[in-house]
Amino acid sequence: MDAIVTPLFLSIKIAMLATLFSFIIGVLCAWWFSFYKSKLTEFISILVTIPLILPPTVLGYYLILLLGRNSTLGSWMERITGDPVVFTWKAAVIAATIAALPLLIRPIQSAFESVDIDTIKASRLDGAGKLQELLYIILPLSYKGVLAGVVLGFARAMGEFGATIMVAGNIPGKTQTLSIAIYDAVQANRMSDAHLMVIILSGSTFLFLYIIHRWIK
Amino acid sequence: MVQYFRNVKEGLEAMKHVSVLIVLMLSVLIGCDSNSTSHVNEKKITVAAASDLYQALTEMGEQFSQETDIEVVFTFGSTGMLAKQIEEGAPFDLFAAAHESYIDDLIDKKSVLADSKRNYAIGQIAFMTTGDGNKVLDETDLQNDDIKAIAIANPEHAPYGKAAKEALETWGVWDELTPKIVYAENIRQAYQFVESGNADVGIIAVSLMVGSDDNYTVIDDDDYQPISQALGIPSQTANKENSQKFADFITGEKGQVILEKYGFGHPEGEY
Numbered sequence: 001m002d003a004i005v006t007p008l009f010l011s012i013k014i015a016m017l018a019t020l021f022s023f024i025i026g027v028l029c030a031w032w033f034s035f036y037k038s039k040l041t042e043f044i045s046i047l048v049t050i051p052l053i054l055p056p057t058v059l060g061y062y063l064i065l066l067l068g069r070n071s072t073l074g075s076w077m078e079r080i081t082g083d084p085v086v087f088t089w090k091a092a093v094i095a096a097t098i099a100a101l102p103l104l105i106r107p108i109q110s111a112f113e114s115v116d117i118d119t120i121k122a123s124r125l126d127g128a129g130k131l132q133e134l135l136y137i138i139l140p141l142s143y144k145g146v147l148a149g150v151v152l153g154f155a156r157a158m159g160e161f162g163a164t165i166m167v168a169g170n171i172p173g174k175t176q177t178l179s180i181a182i183y184d185a186v187q188a189n190r191m192s193d194a195h196l197m198v199i200i201l202s203g204s205t206f207l208f209l210y211i212i213h214r215w216i217k
Numbered sequence: 218m219v220q221y222f223r224n225v226k227e228g229l230e231a232m233k234h235v236s237v238l239i240v241l242m243l244s245v246l247i248g249c250d251s252n253s254t255s256h257v258n259e260k261k262i263t264v265a266a267a268s269d270l271y272q273a274l275t276e277m278g279e280q281f282s283q284e285t286d287i288e289v290v291f292t293f294g295s296t297g298m299l300a301k302q303i304e305e306g307a308p309f310d311l312f313a314a315a316h317e318s319y320i321d322d323l324i325d326k327k328s329v330l331a332d333s334k335r336n337y338a339i340g341q342i343a344f345m346t347t348g349d350g351n352k353v354l355d356e357t358d359l360q361n362d363d364i365k366a367i368a369i370a371n372p373e374h375a376p377y378g379k380a381a382k383e384a385l386e387t388w389g390v391w392d393e394l395t396p397k398i399v400y401a402e403n404i405r406q407a408y409q410f411v412e413s414g415n416a417d418v419g420i421i422a423v424s425l426m427v428g429s430d431d432n433y434t435v436i437d438d439d440d441y442q443p444i445s446q447a448l449g450i451p452s453q454t455a456n457k458e459n460s461q462k463f464a465d466f467i468t469g470e471k472g473q474v475i476l477e478k479y480g481f482g483h484p485e486g487e488y
Binding site for chain 2: 012016020064068069078083084086087088136139140141142143147169170171172173174176184186187188189
């Protein structure tokens with residue numbers, strides 16, 4: 001049973017942290033992209049959308065270049081924490097965050113853009129600062145888009161496989177997430193374990209989406 | 218304006234719900250974390266192992282844990298992939314490679330402790346078929362039209378795949394058979410391709426088939442370079458003592474008995 005429960009909890013942990021990080025980055029990016037458009041935001045907007053289209057292996061490759069022990073960032077982080085980042089659950093969180101980011105930004109950005117500009121102007125007239133504007137006007141008026149983004153991002157983070165296995169490896173109890181455990185179980189011909197994990201993953205994803213769907217209605 | 222005001226109010230309500238959800242998620246997260254830290258056993262080693270060892274090492278791990286109270290966790294994969302990960306600093310305590318060349322290479326790169334290399338077994342390959350195809354296979358059977366897919370491990374980074382390729386080249390059929398060959402990421406996956414019926418034949422490690430009801434025919438070991446398997450201790454390990462104990466177990470009498478049971482040969486000059 002440990003062979004299933006441990007990866008399940010690890011997946012939930014990684015997906016939640018990744019959703020949290022990409023939510024913070026995503027809301028700020030969407031805000032920037034929607035209300036402060038420029039050539040720069042256009043460029044960065046394309047950059048953060050790339051992980052949606054690129055094969056996860058390419059993302060994994062970039063992450064190894066960026067975070068590997070021989071990279072500047074990787075060796076710098078290793079000096080601070082004492083351990084390499086690659087092949088730890090932290091690397092899995094980074095991979096899942098980047099994979100989830102475009103799925104969060106898209107719906108949030110379009111929700112932000114549909115907020116009536118007069119309402120925002122009215123709040124400014126009443127003396128609202130930029131942060132108040134975001135927290136009390138823009139976010140509440142686009143909460144459906146935000147929720148949709150969070151759900152999609154979480155689902156993507158839960159299912160992340162390709163980049164994760166490249167930068168975090170397949171270490172039981174440390175970096176073996178549910179999707180990697182399924183791959184491993186199939187390779188080892190432990191089909192009953194694989195069946196069970198596939199059912200858990202599909203069932204919980206369906207249930208999750210269903211609840212949110214009802215909620216948004 | 219009233220409408221907007223109502224929308225904002227509704228939205229703020231929803232944001233409260235979201236905050237409650239976030240708090241809930243975080244508490245689950247903390248719950249998970251304390252759960253996993255309570256599982257942390259100081260006497261635990263993580264072993265990166267070539268996937269041909271799946272059966273033999275799993276059995277050894279259980280026996281070793283019972284005797285020493287040291288828990289052993291395995292990551293099975295192709296030797297080449299695991300070697301790359303160890304070079305990148307993956308937190309493994311022991312590396313059981315399917316070919317000694319990878320250990321030598323890692324020692325050169327200072328990723329594996331120089332004095333830790335030990336040869337522990339000689340591997341063997343065999344033709345594997347499933348189901349009705351009970352017939353004994355040799356290379357001429359591979360050319361039959363009803364054989365559509367031949368599974369081997371990727372010769373680029375899996376020693377058993379390299380041995381399979383060498384055998385096919387020795388028989389002079391490699392070029393002709395290339396279109397039929399299906400590459401698996403490692404030998405355990407190649408086994409799974411045949412076992413699941415998706416490939417008709419495989420050239421597979423004998424050690425994966427011993428004790429199962431698979432049909433296999435061992436290939437003459439003169440037809441390929443010896444698969445001389447070796448292990449080593451990665452330099453970054455914090456569990457050197459415990460890994461050394463498990464390495465001693467593998468190369469010791471008990472380990473060698475288990476390896477022999479799964480069709481491995483003894484390394485020359487040892488045991």
